[in-house]
Amino acid sequence: MIQNINSTFTGGGVAEILSRMLPLLEQLGVDARWNTIKGSPEFFQVTKKFHNTLHGRQEDISATDFDLFLEVSQQNIREMELNGDIIFVHDPQPVTMVSRKKEIGRRWIWRCHIDVSQPNQKVWSFLEPFIVQYDAAVFSAPSFSHHLPIRQYLISPSIDPLSDKNKELSQQTIDSVLEKYAIPKDKPIITQISRFDYLKDPVGVIQSFEMVRKSIDCRLVFAGGTASDDPESEKVLAEVNERAGGNPDIHILLIPPESDVEINALQRASTVIVQKSHREGFGLTVTEALWKAKPVVASAVGGITLQVKNKFTGLLSYGIEGTAYALRRLLTNPEYARWLGQNGREHVRYNFLITRHLREYMLLFLALDHPQDIIYL
Amino acid sequence: MMVEWLIDNWLKITVPVLAFLGCYVVGLWVRRVIHNAFERWGSRVRWQGSKSVMEAVHRPFLFWFLILGVVIAIQVSVVTPEVKSITTRAMGSLFVLSFGWLVINLFGQLLEIYLPRLKARWPTITLAKNVIRATVVIVCALIIFEIWGIPTSPLLVLIAVAILAAALVLRNAAPNLFAGLHLSNTQQIKVGDYIKLETGEQGYVTEISWHNTRIKALDESIIIVPNNRLLQFTVVNYGHPLKKAIEPFRFQSRTYIKELTGLKAKNLRELVDTLKKVPDSVIYYHTHHFLEEHHYLIPEPSNDFAIWVNDLLGEEVLGERLASVNTFEFPNLGALRERIVVIIENHLAEGCNAREAMPGREFCFMKSVSVVIPTPYVAHDLREFVEALRKISLGSLYFHVFESRLRLGRGLNDFTIWLQDSLQENELGEEIARLDPYTYTLEGLRSAFIQLIEKRIQ
Numbered sequence: 001m002i003q004n005i006n007s008t009f010t011g012g013g014v015a016e017i018l019s020r021m022l023p024l025l026e027q028l029g030v031d032a033r034w035n036t037i038k039g040s041p042e043f044f045q046v047t048k049k050f051h052n053t054l055h056g057r058q059e060d061i062s063a064t065d066f067d068l069f070l071e072v073s074q075q076n077i078r079e080m081e082l083n084g085d086i087i088f089v090h091d092p093q094p095v096t097m098v099s100r101k102k103e104i105g106r107r108w109i110w111r112c113h114i115d116v117s118q119p120n121q122k123v124w125s126f127l128e129p130f131i132v133q134y135d136a137a138v139f140s141a142p143s144f145s146h147h148l149p150i151r152q153y154l155i156s157p158s159i160d161p162l163s164d165k166n167k168e169l170s171q172q173t174i175d176s177v178l179e180k181y182a183i184p185k186d187k188p189i190i191t192q193i194s195r196f197d198y199l200k201d202p203v204g205v206i207q208s209f210e211m212v213r214k215s216i217d218c219r220l221v222f223a224g225g226t227a228s229d230d231p232e233s234e235k236v237l238a239e240v241n242e243r244a245g246g247n248p249d250i251h252i253l254l255i256p257p258e259s260d261v262e263i264n265a266l267q268r269a270s271t272v273i274v275q276k277s278h279r280e281g282f283g284l285t286v287t288e289a290l291w292k293a294k295p296v297v298a299s300a301v302g303g304i305t306l307q308v309k310n311k312f313t314g315l316l317s318y319g320i321e322g323t324a325y326a327l328r329r330l331l332t333n334p335e336y337a338r339w340l341g342q343n344g345r346e347h348v349r350y351n352f353l354i355t356r357h358l359r360e361y362m363l364l365f366l367a368l369d370h371p372q373d374i375i376y377l
Numbered sequence: 378m379m380v381e382w383l384i385d386n387w388l389k390i391t392v393p394v395l396a397f398l399g400c401y402v403v404g405l406w407v408r409r410v411i412h413n414a415f416e417r418w419g420s421r422v423r424w425q426g427s428k429s430v431m432e433a434v435h436r437p438f439l440f441w442f443l444i445l446g447v448v449i450a451i452q453v454s455v456v457t458p459e460v461k462s463i464t465t466r467a468m469g470s471l472f473v474l475s476f477g478w479l480v481i482n483l484f485g486q487l488l489e490i491y492l493p494r495l496k497a498r499w500p501t502i503t504l505a506k507n508v509i510r511a512t513v514v515i516v517c518a519l520i521i522f523e524i525w526g527i528p529t530s531p532l533l534v535l536i537a538v539a540i541l542a543a544a545l546v547l548r549n550a551a552p553n554l555f556a557g558l559h560l561s562n563t564q565q566i567k568v569g570d571y572i573k574l575e576t577g578e579q580g581y582v583t584e585i586s587w588h589n590t591r592i593k594a595l596d597e598s599i600i601i602v603p604n605n606r607l608l609q610f611t612v613v614n615y616g617h618p619l620k621k622a623i624e625p626f627r628f629q630s631r632t633y634i635k636e637l638t639g640l641k642a643k644n645l646r647e648l649v650d651t652l653k654k655v656p657d658s659v660i661y662y663h664t665h666h667f668l669e670e671h672h673y674l675i676p677e678p679s680n681d682f683a684i685w686v687n688d689l690l691g692e693e694v695l696g697e698r699l700a701s702v703n704t705f706e707f708p709n710l711g712a713l714r715e716r717i718v719v720i721i722e723n724h725l726a727e728g729c730n731a732r733e734a735m736p737g738r739e740f741c742f743m744k745s746v747s748v749v750i751p752t753p754y755v756a757h758d759l760r761e762f763v764e765a766l767r768k769i770s771l772g773s774l775y776f777h778v779f780e781s782r783l784r785l786g787r788g789l790n791d792f793t794i795w796l797q798d799s800l801q802e803n804e805l806g807e808e809i810a811r812l813d814p815y816t817y818t819l820e821g822l823r824s825a826f827i828q829l830i831e832k833r834i835q
Binding site for chain 2: 146153155300359372373374376
């Protein structure tokens with residue numbers, strides 16, 4: 001039995017992947033379960049700080065924060081029933097669950113979905129003693145790996161092409177969503193879909209758009225939701241709204257959870273998709289955009305570089321000006337943009353669909369018991 | 378008294394007797410003439426059933442002339458009309474019975490000759506003989522009833538119902554039987570032919586029975602196709618088997634998971650130092666993973682070292698030198714590693730070591746853990762091999778061409794080794810070995826192999 005443990009059933013890429021992955025594992029005859037840890041809002045504020053600092057952002061983390069984290073973790077360790085043959089722990093929030101390994105044995109995997117290429121050393125040093133107790137760690141990009149005494153694997157996340165967020169939509173559905181959010185179709189649309197999070201650089205997106213808007217008449221749609229384990233998003237939303245300053249060509253949309261068809265429609269209605277993140281675990285919104293054969297401009301961070309092969313499957317950028325320049329190139333060269341979009345779709349077809357993800361998880365379970373480089377079945 | 382009657386009526390007796398004897402003699406003569414003519418025809422057309430026909434007809438033929446003699450004798454005699462009528466009916470009945478007996482015998486022998494050719498088993502032959510017997514007996518009975526004036530309508534209704542029931546039961550079998558006979562006669566498809574149906578099934582025909590045709594597929598499973606369907610499909614017949622291999626080729630496939638070593642390099646010195654100590658599987662990964670990950674796009678004969686040096690360090694000259702390393706030229710990973718190390722060290726010796734990658738953009742050393750999986754595809758000859766080649770996954774193609782040659786250290790791709798060792802197709806094996814697989818997309822490579830093999834088969 002595979003027991004998955006994370007911090008939330010809704011919101012964010014981890015919950016989304018698990019909700020799609022588990023039924024497929026079940027269909028393959030793998031008994032897969034999913035548990036979440038419990039925690040107070042204060043606990044999740046601390047884990048959010050961990051998240052930000054692991055991504056490299058400066059945050060003030062006190063000894064009290066670490067104590068609170070350990071205290072709530074201890075509570076979860078005591079209360080959660082651990083009955084999986086393989087215990088698959090996702091992200092730092094439940095990382096301490098491995099403390100029970102000595103007591104119960106089993107195989108333990110830590111699946112890190114976030115960009116830990118340049119983590120805050122204080123937080124990383126705090127987490128590392130837990131991480132090294134696992135049998136293996138899994139990262140979403142090569143640069144996230146560290147010198148660790150355990151085996152580390154690279155498994156990219158994935159999208160489900162048949163889900164509401166990625167399935168084909170009729171033009172009528174797309175138009176109705178645009179109508180609902182009062183987005184006219186009179187100009188090219190640049191879209192970023194992401195949570196309201198500083199790491200997604202929403203203000204930077206607006207600045208890039210304003211630079212493009214000087215020479216090309218277009219609209220910006222910034223649409224996102226919030227995750228239950230992210231207490232910061234409302235503050236970011238307020239700042240973004242203030243920065244947009246009532247510009248009629250900028251549409252800031254707070255999309256409620258379970259609005260997958262609407263996100264799908266917004267992506268399909270877009271001329272170009274942008275993902276100007278400062279840090280990105282993998283960037284599933286980029287995968288979604290590529291699957292829809294949309295030209296993409298994205299920051300060269302984290303797992304995005306696995307998806308956007310510069311000038312082949314999209315354009316990579318490193319700053320606000322670079323993003324604006326890339327957007328202008330795509331808006332003024334629709335044929336080139338279409339070619340990039342088609343390549344992007346093929347790249348996702350072969351490398352980032354859930355079937356590949358499922359296969360790699362199965363191989364990971366297999367590799368836990370086979371230390372050699374070539375395994376003959 | 379008796380003598381007097383004979384003297385008075387000698388003519389009334391003599392004529393019928395003479396008529397009877399005349400029929401007997403004519404019968405003997407006609408039988409001989411027909412026998413000789415049939416024997417000549419049989420030896421000319423070499424029909425296996427001709428002997429059976431002659432043996433079956435020999436006795437009854439004379440018997441029928443005797444019956445004819447009795448009927449004529451009775452008709453020319455002075456017996457009462459009632460006696461004549463009864464005798465004629467009796468002789469008619471005898472003729473019908475003997476003819477029925479002949480038909481049963483003859484068809485029994487012909488079925489024993491022909492049904493085994495359709496691979497029909499003994500229970501089927503016995504069933505077919507019994508069906509013919511029953512049919513003949515019923516038909517004879519009906520005719521005899523008619524001769525004697527007995528009403529046959531109720532019996533006919535009963536028979537019609539029985540035939541209808543039988544037709545319903547055999548509605549599927551009958552078309553297959555006829556299709557089997559057609560296949561057998563036309564020889565369009567024979568045992569041993571390699572056929573491909575429009576529905577995709579393919580393989581060697583191992584048996585054509587009266588009901589279905591068995592095909593041994595590429596995965597060694599047996600496909601059973603009803604004969605009737607076989608005639609309806611478009612079938613490509615590649616003809617007889619080609620030369621069999623000493624050992625069949627068993628296709629394997631390969632999938633992999635990427636393992637991170639945790640080792641990173643931020644400049645050329647660190648890159649080359651790490652390159653010297655990492656295992657071969659790391660060299661293999663960084664010079665091959667693009668083949669699978671980007672096979673849909675273009676052949677990309679490059680390697681991660683060249684891309685990183687060029688794109689992240691901005692060392693375009695070194696990037697070009699590394700990109701131009703032809704992986705195909707190297708017999709093993711050790712030699713390939715050595716070449717890459719020499720190129721970087723030569724560049725460093727020219728005094729170019731200043732550039733460093735941005736934080737987070739270091740070169741990350743990785744390796745792949747391969748999982749080799751058996752596939753159901755097995756080839757015993759070139760036809761099976763090329764057809765399997767069309768069907769195998771790209772992972773399988775990749776394994777036999779790239780992984781086996783360099784990572785497993787076999788020196789040659791698996792196809793060439795099999796063609797030369799098991800099939801003695803040295804020239805074809807060499808042609809395949811000469812093909813540089815790094816300059817093709819995987820689908821392009823598959824097409825190139827298929828083209829070479831098809832050319833050889835023709």
